[in-house]
Amino acid sequence: MPFISQIQRQSDYAYFPSDTPIVIDNGASYFRIGWAGENEPRVIFRNIVQRPRHKGTGETVTIVGDHDPALLRYFDCTRSGPRSAFDNNVVYQFEIMEYILDFGFDRLGANGSQIDHPVLITECVCNPVHSRSKMSELLFETYGVPSVAFGVDAAFSYKYNQRHGICNEDGLAICPGFNTTHVIPFVAGEPVYKGCTRTNIGGYHVTDYLKQLLSLKYPHHMARFTWEKVEDLKMEHCYIAPTYASETRLFQKGTEEAEDKTRVWQLPWVPPPVEEAPSEEEIARKAALRERQGQRLRDMAEAKRSSRINELENELRGLEFLLLQLEQVQAHEIPNFLRETGYHSRQEIEASAHKVTLSLRKAKGEPKADQSEAEDKTDSSSEKYPLISIPDEMLTPEQIKEKRKQIFLKTTSDGRQRAKQKRLEEESERERRNQLDEERRLENPELYLEQTRARYKELSERVEQRKRLKTNGNQTNGNSGGVGRGERLSAAQRERMRLLTTAAFDRGKGEDTFGARDEDWQLYKLMSKDNDDDDDGPEPDEVELARISSRLQEIDRTFVPKSEAETSQPGSEVLKSRPLTQEDFKIVLGIERFRCPEVLFNPNLVGIGQAGVDEMAGVSIRRLPEKDEELEKRLTSSILMTGGSCLYPGMCERLEAGIRMIRPCGAPIKIVRALDPILDAWRGASAYAASAQFPQQTFTRMDYFEKGEDWIRGYKFRYTL
Known part of the structure; x- marks a missing residue:
């Protein structure tokens, strides 16, 4: 094997x-x-x-x-x-x-x-x-x-x-081992097994408890806390406190004595390399390289634009030549001619030529003919929605229904156009403001950064206050909180609720027939006219806050938005805010030094409801088959500690104090450690x-x-x- x-x-x-x-x-x-x-x-x-x-x-x-x-x-x-x-x-x-x-x-x-x-x-x-x-x-x-x-x-x-x-022939052997702790009474040199006691606590539990505490205290160094290393730390630094409560208060107050008892384990740490500032030659070389790369991209874009213009010009010439040929064709041969070209009508060819013309203007960068385009849009809309301008008295019921459908489609199309135009205006306004901010930053970068941070703080506080008011309600008459839903609604929402309530009461008694007639749909027009004023969309302060936040992220590497700072974990916050230093690789052993071996005397610390080492000695003496005071005195006057877990400093003193509390006053107690436990x-x-x-x-x-x-x-x- x-x-x-x-x-x-x-x-x-x-x-x-x-x-x-x-x-x-x-x-x-x-x-x-x-x-x-x-x-x-x-x-x-x-x-x-x-x-x-x-x-x-x-x-x-x-x-x-x-x-x-x-x-x-x-x-x-x-x-x-x-x-x-x-x-x-x-x-x-x-x-x-x-x-x-x-x-x-x-x-x-x-x-x-x-x-x-x-x-x-x-x-x-x-x-x-x-x-x-x-x-x-x-x-x-x-x-x-x-x-x-x-x-x-x-x-x-x-x-x-x-x-x-x-030790003597009569005595106690206390053996805190790896998994268990035993107390064996010896009478005339032979163990009395009827008086033995055992607790399922030992050195394994001490090491495991120390490993858990260090892993919770330093989660980003968990891989360092191997079992062998924690075992070495336990045997090197842990000790038994004379009194656990007083020792804990000593570390809570942070006195000089507690600092003297604190040990530090320095993990391997290599300082990050210091980046030297680039020289003027290096800056010039990089600038020239960026300029060459930018010129190459511009040349590629210009070549692509020229190729696109040539393709559009050839396509436009082909459509114009097709229209000239169509004028020379006789009327009865027009369908066959169109079938060969792939078009269905002359209007389709003209529409394609107009579309290619617009694309060609856009590719060449020529200004748009706004008036002609507006006229074209008006003509096309009149052709697309012919029933809108005709009065209802001149239409049949079917045509009236079709007219309403055309009105709805036209309103929706116009709304989309207005929204698109609004987005373009907002984008241009944002670009203009960014350009002005960049000019201000170039004039005085430090002052600009300070003012931008102050503006970000002001806007964030304003937005948070508004969210709190929206959630909890406005404070009225000196009372805060506890308001109903109606007090948290905006003016547009309250108007909608009023209209719906009025319509429900006016419709009739006992039967809800709202929506059965076409006139009821006019109510929804009244409800939707204040859509732009509703507070469901982003507020100007929120938009400005987002813009300033993105701006700060571009110019300040140390800036962390509040949303990310609140959701980030404590362990990763150090990595985001600053680079790691030598202090981050120091493992401080303070209260853990005596808290971990305390489980030998208080197993409840690790969830084991059994007696400690000092209590086991008293239990073992009481279990002896013969009750003899002289024998009990001889047993307590020769107590031997053996096993690897009795090597902690202060073990003998703590064990003697614990046994003295459960024995009669004046009883002889002598505790010794084995030559080699x-x-x-x-x-x-x-x-x-x-x-x-x-x-x-x-x-x-x-x-x-x-x-x-x-x-x-x-x-x-x-x-x-």
């Missing part, structure tokens, strides 16, 4: 005799394996497995524990994340556990899958029989181990420190496995096959030899 790892393989496996036990500290965070009697484990790696595929060959590889991040660019890790064999502190994924044991034995130097050495492996307190049975099955049937012994890691650490005089469990197991009495505490493969799982249920390991 291919492995990817930086851990070197041991080469002295064959020099150890077969009766030398292999010691394994199978922790939820790290896996440690070595030989009995040695003071240090041979191989240490993280207890996780990842199995990605190679991007080129598609081969699946196994990554166990630590690996080289540079190698991962060759593998697809999107579908295979790091996986652990543990659920809290109990092994339940034995397929992953097999990968870990394979890698551990391989790095220890074993050749093949057969292990002919006894194995001492650690487990959690009160490990379920099913988990122990599956582990025995894996060691016996897969690796052929001759004998196996199971022991609790915290108990081995306590016994190791007891031999060095750190991380490796003492493996060292204690190594010393135990090197003793001559160790084979008596193991059970062999023959016992497992003969007695089965029932014998494992009654298996009890003794730590005092």
Whole structure:
């Protein structure tokens, strides 16, 4: 099985005799394996497995524990994340556990899958029989181990420190681990499992909480907060506060003591390159280049215009020649002649010639003949709508209906023409004002920019005030808000409502026949005559505000309209307003330093409704089967802390203060930390496995096959030899 790892393989496996036990500290965070009697484990790696595929060959590889991040660019890790064999502190994924044991034995130097050495492996307190049975099955049937012994890691650490005089035979072992925290009472050197307590809180939750807080505080640097980096920050900077509430108030006030306790992590930052002002030669060169490009575009446009003029002149000459030929053709031959040319009548040819003439004038840039065009439009409109000028008395009912339809079509066409003319006038007015603004800007750019910003501010406040009044109503008689819809309507809208109400009341009693007669449609003409005065369209202030906003965006790169500034996110606002500086790449660790490890004493901070470490000690003492005050005093006078999560500064003082609050006044309390909270469990197991009495505490493969799982249920390991 291919492995990817930086851990070197041991080469002295064959020099150890077969009766030398292999010691394994199978922790939820790290896996440690070595030989009995040695003071240090041979191989240490993280207890996780990842199995990605190679991007080129598609081969699946196994990554166990630590690996080289540079190698991962060759593998697809999107579908295979790091996986652990543990659920809290109990092994339940034995397929992953097999990968870990394979890698551990391989790095220890074993050749093949057969292990002919006894194995001492650690487990959690009160490990379920099913988990122990599956582990025995894996060691016996897969690796052929001759004998196996199971022991609790915290108990081995306590016994190791007891031999060095750190703690007594009677005492408490508090082990805040990776996923869980245990408290084990020891009486006469043996653990009393009936008094054990466990909380599902540990170093994993501290790291995860710190990672969440930093990601929320610095969302634009989330990619920097990897699990390994946050773990390093936690072990380097976090501490236990003597009193959480007082420490929090200290940081809220922002005193000098809080500033001294604040740490800063500087992320890699490269200053942006300074752009030097272009020289006069460079400016002249760019100006000449732009002039050449502009001249080339003008030449292309002129060539295209000339070609268009030639095409239109040729088409016009052809239509004029066609009209001359049509005059020379006899009357009975005109239909055949028109059929050959593709036209249906002489009027169609003349209309095409007139259209081509107008296009030719436009292409040459000649002024339009407004009067002639107006006459043509009048003539065409009279031809298109012949019934408009005829009185109704001279028309039949069908012709009257047709006349009304022509009036409606003509009114609509004239309205579109007026709207188009109005748009053209507005555009020309806007261009004229922009030209005047540009002249003012060239005279004094700084004064122009200041005046433009002031004008923008004034117009925006006026528009916002008008919108508020439109939404909430005008303030009348000193009272604001709470007005009805009628008070928020404009004059044109109120007039429409009055007309509709009057028509509804005048029409009759009990029956609504409005709209049944043609005269009722005159009411809609009265309602629509004030369309231009309605406030549904944009106000002049809004139009002017939009123009000034676009103008500011052209001349001021730092200008951000209010609509964009209000909808922009806080994280991206810095990027829009100014370039990033070195201060933006500083990660400040203030209150997070003590807030994250506080979950060991207050699991409610991360949503776990269980007791803290100090309360667990009192619960463990009360669970002892024998109530003896002298025994309780001996237990509290020798409290050992072991495990990686007890390395925070201030842990002993905070734990002592918490236990003193739940114990009687004057009770002796002594809390000590293990010599090495991380490796003492493996060292204690190594010393135990090197003793001559160790084979008596193991059970062999023959016992497992003969007695089965029932014998494992009654298996009890003794730590005092």
